[in-house]
Amino acid sequence: MSHPEEHLSDKESFELEQNDLVKRRFAELEELKKRGVNPYPYGFEVTGFSSEILESFNDEAPSSEPVSVAGRIMSLRRMGKASFCHIQDSKGRIQIYLKKDDIEAASGKEETEAGNEWLKYDEFKLIDIGDIIGVVGKVFRTKMGEISVHASGVVLLSKSIRPLPIVKERVDDHGNKIVFDPFSDKELRYRQRYVDLVVNTEVREVFAKRANIVSSIRRFLDDKGYLEVETPVLQPIYGGAAARPFITHHNALDIDFYLRISDELYLKRLIVGGFEGVYEIGKDFRNEGMDRSHNPEFSMLELYVSFKDYNWMMRLVEELVNHTCIRVTGGSKVKVGDKEIDFTSPWKRVTMLDSIREATGEDVTGRSEQEVAQIARRHQIEIDASMGYGKIIDALFSELVEPGLIQPTFITDYPVEMSPLAKRHRSKVGLVERFELICNGHELANAFSELNDPTDQRSRFEEQARLRARGDEEAMVIDDDYLRALEYGMPPTAGLGIGIDRLSMILTNQESIRDVVFFPQVKPEK
RNA sequence: GGGGCCGUAGCUCAGUGGUAGAGCAUCUGCCUUUUAAGCAGAGGGUCGUUGGUUCGAUCCCAACCGGCCUCACCA
Numbered sequence: 001m002s003h004p005e006e007h008l009s010d011k012e013s014f015e016l017e018q019n020d021l022v023k024r025r026f027a028e029l030e031e032l033k034k035r036g037v038n039p040y041p042y043g044f045e046v047t048g049f050s051s052e053i054l055e056s057f058n059d060e061a062p063s064s065e066p067v068s069v070a071g072r073i074m075s076l077r078r079m080g081k082a083s084f085c086h087i088q089d090s091k092g093r094i095q096i097y098l099k100k101d102d103i104e105a106a107s108g109k110e111e112t113e114a115g116n117e118w119l120k121y122d123e124f125k126l127i128d129i130g131d132i133i134g135v136v137g138k139v140f141r142t143k144m145g146e147i148s149v150h151a152s153g154v155v156l157l158s159k160s161i162r163p164l165p166i167v168k169e170r171v172d173d174h175g176n177k178i179v180f181d182p183f184s185d186k187e188l189r190y191r192q193r194y195v196d197l198v199v200n201t202e203v204r205e206v207f208a209k210r211a212n213i214v215s216s217i218r219r220f221l222d223d224k225g226y227l228e229v230e231t232p233v234l235q236p237i238y239g240g241a242a243a244r245p246f247i248t249h250h251n252a253l254d255i256d257f258y259l260r261i262s263d264e265l266y267l268k269r270l271i272v273g274g275f276e277g278v279y280e281i282g283k284d285f286r287n288e289g290m291d292r293s294h295n296p297e298f299s300m301l302e303l304y305v306s307f308k309d310y311n312w313m314m315r316l317v318e319e320l321v322n323h324t325c326i327r328v329t330g331g332s333k334v335k336v337g338d339k340e341i342d343f344t345s346p347w348k349r350v351t352m353l354d355s356i357r358e359a360t361g362e363d364v365t366g367r368s369e370q371e372v373a374q375i376a377r378r379h380q381i382e383i384d385a386s387m388g389y390g391k392i393i394d395a396l397f398s399e400l401v402e403p404g405l406i407q408p409t410f411i412t413d414y415p416v417e418m419s420p421l422a423k424r425h426r427s428k429v430g431l432v433e434r435f436e437l438i439c440n441g442h443e444l445a446n447a448f449s450e451l452n453d454p455t456d457q458r459s460r461f462e463e464q465a466r467l468r469a470r471g472d473e474e475a476m477v478i479d480d481d482y483l484r485a486l487e488y489g490m491p492p493t494a495g496l497g498i499g500i501d502r503l504s505m506i507l508t509n510q511e512s513i514r515d516v517v518f519f520p521q522v523k524p525e526k
Numbered sequence: 527g528g529g530g531c532c533g534u535a536g537c538u539c540a541g542u543g544g545u546a547g548a549g550c551a552u553c554u555g556c557c558u559u560u561u562a563a564g565c566a567g568a569g570g571g572u573c574g575u576u577g578g579u580u581c582g583a584u585c586c587c588a589a590c591c592g593g594c595c596u597c598a599c600c601a
Binding site for chain 2: 019020021077078081082083086095097101140142167178184185186187199284286289442443474525
């Protein structure tokens, strides 16, 4: 005979052994088995969700047709020979009323089609909050006015042996929901997201919205005829962004690989290959600090379209983001904290150097590296020897300008030094055709007219190599195969990257990336 | 990595230099339309870990492990 605890590690079984609440539940589990109840059967025929039952109930003409629902028991009130409980399914909660005489009448009957045995009332006494049950019965309204299912039969679908946090709610006279003892410990919520999702159901709504965001984007791009593709996560040379990578090792080849920091260089190889619009939605990995807007792995959309430039791409981004916002929230305006962000196009456009002048009064146009370094110091921005002109401008911008940009704003025309993959500006010397979309003080998107001149690209990479030699760990490394691809000829191309997590944060009004990622990175337990 | 705050029962939290308490949950009894169900009773904790100070530490000190906030770095 196998005992459930045998399948657990020593540590887990020790932990469980220590907890008498768990011991008690194991005892109940054994008791149920002894009485011939299978605590882990194979299925249950469900006819509807809790929310549908509540919506379709008619007091004038209550249906005599029984419904069949299944869910997790979230509250339980036993009253001698009758009990009330609330079960929670994926759409909400509904109250179940069980009367001894009624369910005993069912327990003599045949099993359900899925082989479930109907519980007797004293078997139901071995059921706990957290267990998953199936219920058949007619819908009615109780004396206290709550639409409920009057059970004619109950089956156990899964026995829970670990106690769930108990959260109670009450609606006060003003209709406000008061929550007692919320499950609020962030560490526990992230480490045991499954519990968070069971207990804090509004969390499920955030993730449902996130899924909706991704599918809306995908549909939008598919409808435009762009091809969704997949490119390597394991890369021998990383590139496409300024960041430090994770390193991993391939045993058979006995070489190190990098987890991609961006999809860019592979997607542009596909443009060289003749696809005229490709996109990828996937994970990137950057080996840097973690905070409320940075997770080591995060989701990116990258899109490349032939024969287009960054001006075209700005219009596409306006359309894409506004479309997504409307699909997910029902309108173009969204509340974020105490602010309201309006995605109605067109959005403000300002060049990077103008934005610095507007915010600081400093004109950095045409200045030397030494001069901008001096300006930066004057504004209490730390400068070190590894920083070139581009990095200093970037520091000025992200310190002094970016945090103040709440409404969606395109910052355009970046210094060539900080954009080694972007095409030189058609009319402005020393700049490239690039824009970032800033929203709520954070970068949401980054795009440019892609550099397709292989000679210029080679010299840009060489400049990056010089920065790297100066100590800039984030400078790009030379990718000879990418240069070879460009040498075959890449059409003029517009490229875009959008941070899916950050877009999700804005559209779901969450202030931490951890609240839009199911399993955010946390240090391992013990 | 720096600074601040935090870690006490399954959950949410009080608390004290003399080895701990509440509410909910759990268990026993009563209760066949309750709803933060109720009434009566009961059990449950090496107070994050390891050292130190002390006659004595959960409390004071240090280090460590985790977490949150913040700064730095970045997306």
